[in-house]
Amino acid sequence: MRAIVVGAGIGGLAATLSLRRAGHEVTLVEQTPRFTEVGAGIQLAPNATRVLRRLDLLDAVAAQAARPSHVSFRTWSDGAEICRYTLGREAEDEFGAPYLLLHRADLHQALAAAVPPGSVRLNTVVVGIDQDDESAYVTTASGERLGADLVVAADGIRSAARQWLFGADEAVFSKTAAYRALLPADQVADLDLPELAAWLGPGRHFVHYWVRRGELLNVVAVFGAEAAQESWTARAEPGEQLREFDGWDSRVLKVLERAGQVFRYGIYTRAPLARWNVGRVTLLGDSAHAMVPFQAQGAAQAILDAAVLGDALAGATPAEVPAGLDRYVRRRLSTATSVQTGSARAGEEFHLPDGPEAQARNARMAAYAAEHGFMPQATAWAVDVLDQQAPS
Structure with a gap:
């Protein structure tokens, strides 16, 4: 065929x-x-890395990645931890493959290198x-x-x-946009940042994690917007990201301040x-x-x-x-x-305003983490797609 x-x-x-x-x-x-792949960080849960193993690419990809022990959810204003979910060795043992954090270009390069050149136009x-x-x-x-x-x-x-x-x-424009940046590890070494964290706030959230074996910090700062260009190469105006996240925890602001090249892109869906x-x-x-x-x-x-x-x-x-x-x-x-x-x-859920709804969300997340350890969506990571049968 x-x-x-x-x-x-x-x-x-x-x-x-x-x-x-x-x-x-x-x-x-x-x-x-x-072959080119723009972008920055990417997270691969065990449902995806299990497939990479079948393609004999997991070792090559994992060699370029960071392996988080957990993900920390935090409040926007003071960085207090809402909860943490397990992602390290326990998750790998449970779901049969690791959770990896990597630069998108490293994943793309590993996939492209496995395709015979004669098969590509x-x-x-x-x-x-x-x-x-x-x-x-x-x-x-x-x-x-x-x-x-x-x-x-x-x-x-x-x-x-x-x-x-x-x-x-x-x-379809999602009414959200994001700033993204990559910072060398030595530029943020004094901030004692979690290895993978999502900071939740009114109308915004801020995510950071290590890529390239911990050499770079990938930053994604999401905010509500009425319009935004869908582009991986559009640059933010100087200081724009600081104004958008004014009042957030000092560590968030220091990361955004120290980011050299900041890109701004609109998030679209189908x-x-x-x-x-x-x-x-x-x-x-x-x-x-x-x-x-x-x-x-x-x-x-x-x-x-x-x-x-x-x-x-x-x-x-x-x-x-x-x-x-x-x-x-x-x-x-x-x-x-x-x-x-x-x-x-x-x-x-991430963007709820401060008040009863956000407090109830935080309580739900903390209770779930205490009872299950893994994120709610982790139940899907255990499904082996090649063992599933097609519904009739």
């Missing part, structure tokens, strides 16, 4: 590797002239996807028409393929779809289910998509591709949609 994967982000690379692992011939098409812009009963086709800007038995559209949150398949449908596939073409990752990052599951869900796609098409003949895609979507759509919903709900 021959497949074309459109888009060489994390989802597209993982899909390429998973389909190759399933025994299929894969061509990866990417519009940029070379860089600098190739896709301008159309179509199909007939026997094949699916990708049309490029140069006029080529590439045929295969399957096309996987992993072309991101601004997916053109999604519109080609399902009609006009734009990304509305849930009733299906992701049509015939021999399917969506994967952000093109199917872009979500707010407030449960740190965006990349993980794309990796899980890739794993289930490979499993659903293992041993499939060209004639069996549409049925295999149906199996893939049945196994992934409801879960990914649930994570979309849960991530949005988490943002609402």
